[in-house]
Amino acid sequence: MKALDFARYIIYRCYDIEKPISNLQLQQILYFVQVSFLQEKGHLAFAESIEAWQFGPVVPAVYYDFSGYGGLKIPVSEGKYIDFSGQDLVDQICAEAASLEAWELLEMSHEKGGPWHRVYNNGKGNRDIISPAVMKAHGTRK
Numbered sequence: 351m352k353a354l355d356f357a358r359y360i361i362y363r364c365y366d367i368e369k370p371i372s373n374l375q376l377q378q379i380l381y382f383v384q385v386s387f388l389q390e391k392g393h394l395a396f397a398e399s400i401e402a403w404q405f406g407p408v409v410p411a412v413y414y415d416f417s418g419y420g421g422l423k424i425p426v427s428e429g430k431y432i433d434f435s436g437q438d439l440v441d442q443i444c445a446e447a448a449s450l451e452a453w454e455l456l457e458m459s460h461e462k463g464g465p466w467h468r469v470y471n472n473g474k475g476n477r478d479i480i481s482p483a484v485m486k487a488h489g490t491r492k
Contacts, residue, residue, distance in 0.1 A: 351434055353396040353409045356383060357416070360444055362429030369448035370423035373416040374405060378455035379447045381407035383440055385465070385489030388482055391436060399479045402470040406459045407480055458490075465489050
C-alpha cells in the first residue's frame, strides 16, 4: 500500500473512534506506523520516504495532499476504509495517538536520540530522509 492509502485509512479510523486529526497529527501517526511495522513486522508499511522536517517526520506527498487544511481537522470525506494486513496494529496506534494533542505527538517523535532528532540535527538535516534502518534501531512508540 502507498502512504496515501494509509493516510486515508488513518483519517477514517480516527473519525470512527471520534478523534479527528490534523495534518500534523497525521504525519506523526504515519511515522509511528512506519516505526511499528519495521520493529514488529520486520518490513515497511509503505515505500515512500519519511523526511525530517522542522515540526517532525513528514511523508511529503501526504503532507501536500492534506496541507490545505492547515491546523484544522481533516474531514472524514478524505478518509476511507480498506482491509489490509497489519490493520490491528494501525488501529492500535490510531487509538493511542489520536487521543494526544499534536504537541504531545511532537514530543514523542522529537525524542532525544530518536530517528528525527538524529537526522534533523538542529536543522542541519532539514528535509533529509530518515532511513528505515534508523527508524527500526532508534524509533519508539510510547
